[in-house]
Amino acid sequence: MAAYSFGSPVNLTTPRGENLSVEKITVSLDERSSSIHDAQTLKLASNEPPSTCYQFPTQFQGQTIYGVQLPRHQKAIALTFDDGPWPHNTSTVLTILQQHQVKATFFVLGRNVAQYPHLIQQIATAGHAIGNHSWSHGYQDHSLEMAQAEIQQTTDIVKQHTGHKTALFRPPGGFLDNGLVAQASSQKMVTVLWTIDDTYEGSVDLAVQNVIQNATPGGIVLMHDGGGNRELMIKALPLVISELKQQGYQLVTIPQLLNLADTQVRSEDAIDCMSSDLT
Helix, strand or coil, X not given: CCEECCCCCCCCCXXXXXXXXXXXXXXXXXXXHHHHHHCCCCCCCCCCCCCHHHCCCHHHCCCEECCCCCCCCCCEEXXXXXXXXXXXXXXXXXXXXXXXXXXXXXXXXXXXXXXXXXXHHHHHHCCCXXXXXXXXXXXXXXXXXXXXXXXXXXXXXXXXXHCCCCCXXXXXXHXXXXXXXXXXXXXXXXXXXXXXXXXXXXXXXXXXXXXXXXXXXXXXXXXXXXXXXXXXXXXXXXXXXXXHHHCCCEEECHXXXXXXXXXXXXXXXXXXXXXXXXX
């Protein structure tokens, strides 16, 4: 399986283990099935299929990307949030994004979706893209059966509560060789990594500076709304958005970013997604 890094981002951050202080979530296969079965089914406002704004070019199917190559003048960048949905944090992030009229991509854990189904519906209703971040956020090697369960059950529960079958996957910790990415690739999902990692320690100013100094057209910013105390990131988020916009960046979802990289798709078509399209 090939991994592609499009463009030449400044100080490219390669995948590494996510902060070890992030709460690890473990659950047996039986517990997973029970959690999904017991989760409340939320009705959707519409049964229409997802719009093409939440699909991406076939060239990315089964591939691993860090970012995409865009012309220098086409300043689009994607904000992504991992490990949710999570009480308080996710709602706060959604409020900030709404205030700034920004769409982002949330890579969610299946177990958290089962625990907080109302939050995943809020994400979907607001028009954000949703990706699969596995069920339990395990870093260990996965058997074929375990990898299938981690990915498929997360995909299923996201679809149950949003009506959207995601084809985006982000491996916990950015680990590419523990069985999860191989399974995602076999399902023609695009594995999405990042060009900029958020800051776990330090000041808000340093967190903002980290993103702004490393921003490039076609870049992907890794942030977190779940798994623990995300106060620093939440405080930095409004400033990050404002600074990126001042530099001329348009903040887009991962599907929009992938479509922008496809020369067959007009830029205005790739970006013009309404919140109601997700359902």
